[in-house]
Amino acid sequence: MELKNDLILRAAKGEPIERYPVWLMRQAGRILPEYRAVRGALSGFKELVETPERAAEVTVQPVDILGVDAAIIFSDILVVPEAMGLEYQLIEKKGPWFEKTIRSEKGLKYASTNFDVEDRLSYVLEAIKIANKELNGRVPLIGFAGAPWTIFCYMTEGQGSKTFSESRKILYTNPTLAHELLNRITDVTIKYLKAQINAGAHMVQVFDSWAGILGEEQYAEFGLKYMEKIANAITEVPLTLFAKGAYSSISKIVKMKCNTVGLDWNTNSSEIRKMVGENRTLQGNLDPCALYSSHSEVEILTNSMLDSYKSKRHIVNLGHGVYPDVDPEKVKTFIKTVKNYEIKY
Amino acid sequence: MELKNDLILRAAKGEPIERYPVWLMRQAGRILPEYRAVRGALSGFKELVETPERAAEVTVQPVDILGVDAAIIFSDILVVPEAMGLEYQLIEKKGPWFEKTIRSEKGLKYASTNFDVEDRLSYVLEAIKIANKELNGRVPLIGFAGAPWTIFCYMTEGQGSKTFSESRKILYTNPTLAHELLNRITDVTIKYLKAQINAGAHMVQVFDSWAGILGEEQYAEFGLKYMEKIANAITEVPLTLFAKGAYSSISKIVKMKCNTVGLDWNTNSSEIRKMVGENRTLQGNLDPCALYSSHSEVEILTNSMLDSYKSKRHIVNLGHGVYPDVDPEKVKTFIKTVKNYEIKY
Numbered sequence: 001m002e003l004k005n006d007l008i009l010r011a012a013k014g015e016p017i018e019r020y021p022v023w024l025m026r027q028a029g030r031i032l033p034e035y036r037a038v039r040g041a042l043s044g045f046k047e048l049v050e051t052p053e054r055a056a057e058v059t060v061q062p063v064d065i066l067g068v069d070a071a072i073i074f075s076d077i078l079v080v081p082e083a084m085g086l087e088y089q090l091i092e093k094k095g096p097w098f099e100k101t102i103r104s105e106k107g108l109k110y111a112s113t114n115f116d117v118e119d120r121l122s123y124v125l126e127a128i129k130i131a132n133k134e135l136n137g138r139v140p141l142i143g144f145a146g147a148p149w150t151i152f153c154y155m156t157e158g159q160g161s162k163t164f165s166e167s168r169k170i171l172y173t174n175p176t177l178a179h180e181l182l183n184r185i186t187d188v189t190i191k192y193l194k195a196q197i198n199a200g201a202h203m204v205q206v207f208d209s210w211a212g213i214l215g216e217e218q219y220a221e222f223g224l225k226y227m228e229k230i231a232n233a234i235t236e237v238p239l240t241l242f243a244k245g246a247y248s249s250i251s252k253i254v255k256m257k258c259n260t261v262g263l264d265w266n267t268n269s270s271e272i273r274k275m276v277g278e279n280r281t282l283q284g285n286l287d288p289c290a291l292y293s294s295h296s297e298v299e300i301l302t303n304s305m306l307d308s309y310k311s312k313r314h315i316v317n318l319g320h321g322v323y324p325d326v327d328p329e330k331v332k333t334f335i336k337t338v339k340n341y342e343i344k345y
Numbered sequence: 346m347e348l349k350n351d352l353i354l355r356a357a358k359g360e361p362i363e364r365y366p367v368w369l370m371r372q373a374g375r376i377l378p379e380y381r382a383v384r385g386a387l388s389g390f391k392e393l394v395e396t397p398e399r400a401a402e403v404t405v406q407p408v409d410i411l412g413v414d415a416a417i418i419f420s421d422i423l424v425v426p427e428a429m430g431l432e433y434q435l436i437e438k439k440g441p442w443f444e445k446t447i448r449s450e451k452g453l454k455y456a457s458t459n460f461d462v463e464d465r466l467s468y469v470l471e472a473i474k475i476a477n478k479e480l481n482g483r484v485p486l487i488g489f490a491g492a493p494w495t496i497f498c499y500m501t502e503g504q505g506s507k508t509f510s511e512s513r514k515i516l517y518t519n520p521t522l523a524h525e526l527l528n529r530i531t532d533v534t535i536k537y538l539k540a541q542i543n544a545g546a547h548m549v550q551v552f553d554s555w556a557g558i559l560g561e562e563q564y565a566e567f568g569l570k571y572m573e574k575i576a577n578a579i580t581e582v583p584l585t586l587f588a589k590g591a592y593s594s595i596s597k598i599v600k601m602k603c604n605t606v607g608l609d610w611n612t613n614s615s616e617i618r619k620m621v622g623e624n625r626t627l628q629g630n631l632d633p634c635a636l637y638s639s640h641s642e643v644e645i646l647t648n649s650m651l652d653s654y655k656s657k658r659h660i661v662n663l664g665h666g667v668y669p670d671v672d673p674e675k676v677k678t679f680i681k682t683v684k685n686y687e688i689k690y
Contacts, residue, residue: 165668168634215611247592266560268593289513323510
């Protein structure tokens with residue numbers, strides 16, 4: 001199906017664009033009353049993720065309601081560890097929780113690679129197909145997965161953590177186990193991303209949410225190594241790498257085989273632009289908290305963020321997922337400001 | 346009282362030292378069975394903080410048991426907001442929790458500066474006096490306080506958070522309120538640190554635990570500005586500034602009027618050494634998770650960390666508080682390795 005708006009794909013590839021494309025991490029879910037209505041009719045977040053028709057419905061909502069230039073499939077990065085054998089729950093106000101964790105070789109039985117990814121994660125692929133049907137070519141659809149390091153963190157720690165000391169402990173006490181598990185996650189993730197592309201994802205993004213808890217050397221060994229395997233394997237569609245808080249490693253990430261590098265809200269975009277020149281597209285990075293400001297302030301802050309990028313190779317986004325209590329009208333002001341911005345490059 | 350071991354004070358001032366001084370953040374509490382015995386006899390952490398004899402007892406324990414070169418008074422950074430009018434609780438496995446929060450001008454009634462700091466926080470000052478008596482000059486005693494930005498986070502968010510979006514919201518929606526509250530916290534903190542020094546603290550450290558959640562510009566406006574007020578006010582004893590995760594701001598922190606700058610475990614110590622030369626003492630920064638390794642690995646990792654500092658201006662520490670499940674024997678190996686290390690500069 002031909003795309004009526006392929007702005008984000010052109011921006012990713014460094015092709016000419018008439019204005020900057022804009023979308024928001026977590027745009028599907030969280031802020032829209034229309035999303036809460038769909039979710040409220042089900043038992044919770046997980047049932048929504050696992051019900052393709054409903055997942056597709058909330059995927060398309062922000063395109064209709066907010067006017068973003070891309071949809072991102074409504075799902076969760078934790079579907080991958082679950083497919084491998086570690087079931088997760090999402091506990092209200094607490095976040096993800098795994099009953100079992102992997103902290104020794106014995107635990108590797110919960111990290112299988114010996115299964116049909118397309119079959120076990122068919123509900124996500126089905127949601128992608130339905131969403132594309134409903135989008136009818138209006139905008140591209142983004143697929144995604146967690147980076148191996150971040151998935152490793154959840155599989156070993158079993159829940160969110162300030163320090164992820166259980167996960168990091170393994171890097172010191174049993175690096176062999178760590179690499180075995182990271183390799184397995186990487187294998188499944190590559191298959192999963194390719195399956196999403198086959199199902200219709202027009203571009204894919206890899207999220208390394210916990211990149212920032214490792215120092216530069218350890219992140220190179222246990223994070224970037226596996227991120228790069230994915231970057232080398234995904235050649236079919238534009239790829240975005242987003243490693244939150246990995247400030248000292250960003251010079252390495254921008255050299256990987258990807259089109260776009262995501263920046264969190266604490267990253268100095270001008271510095272990164274100087275580093276990459278026109279060789280990569282940068283994505284980001286308004287502080288999600290800026291959307292708590294007044295409409296006129298949102299406009300000022302958005303324009304100032306846009307000015308800092310100094311290139312046409314920019315996909316506009318927040319520097320983190322949109323926060324649940326943000327007024328959707330402020331999001332609209334953010335999007336309108338981006339759409340009205342005149343590219344000077 | 347004359348100090349028998351003033352190594353850490355000399356290292357802070359850049360004076361000659363025969364070996365590197367070593368201590369651990371959170372050395373008082375957390376890891377020692379002797380600490381848990383004292384705490385177990387009381388109702389919990391808070392009663393321990395508020396009972397000078399017992400607080401002094403656990404302050405001295407790591408000097409006796411681990412052989413560190415400094416004691417740090419056993420207390421909590423949250424005694425300051427409590428003294429100002431916001432009572433806190435410490436909930437097991439959840440962390441600090443405030444029943445009330447400050448999110449508007451009305452809330453400022455819980456942020457009083459109009460009280461006698463020495464009186465209201467007398468239990469900390471009393472603990473310092475008792476600890477010094479028990480230490481009998483064996484090692485110096487470190488006093489401490491939270492940085493205004495970190496205290497602001499707790500007073501506005503009311504608890505720990507991954508994003509501190511309630512705290513950061515105020516920076517956008519009501520910067521006047523933010524500055525008013527930060528000014529008040531700063532005033533009380535300066536009085537409190539001076540009171541600790543009067544009571545006998547030989548050096549003081551300011552902890553900015555949540556520095557890393559702000560971008561460079563906002564941290565300059567809402568964090569560093571108040572950190573610097575404290576640095577300018579504390580002239581009596583050596584001062585250490587520790588801003589966790591403030592990678593893009595460290596070049597500004599090292600220019601402040603302090604003796605020592607603390608580095609977290611993700612900071613590249615060689616880079617910071619190049620930046621400061623011999624103008625500041627650096628403190629840190631072994632990854633606390635390194636202490637999960639075998640004894641021989643702890644030795645290797647510690648020596649490699651020590652090698653990276655390339656100066657006599659180094660106070661050895663972890664890059665974060667020691668984790669509760671670390672084996673005290675591994676801590677002893679860390680300390681022994683530091684004591685055996687020959688300074689080459």
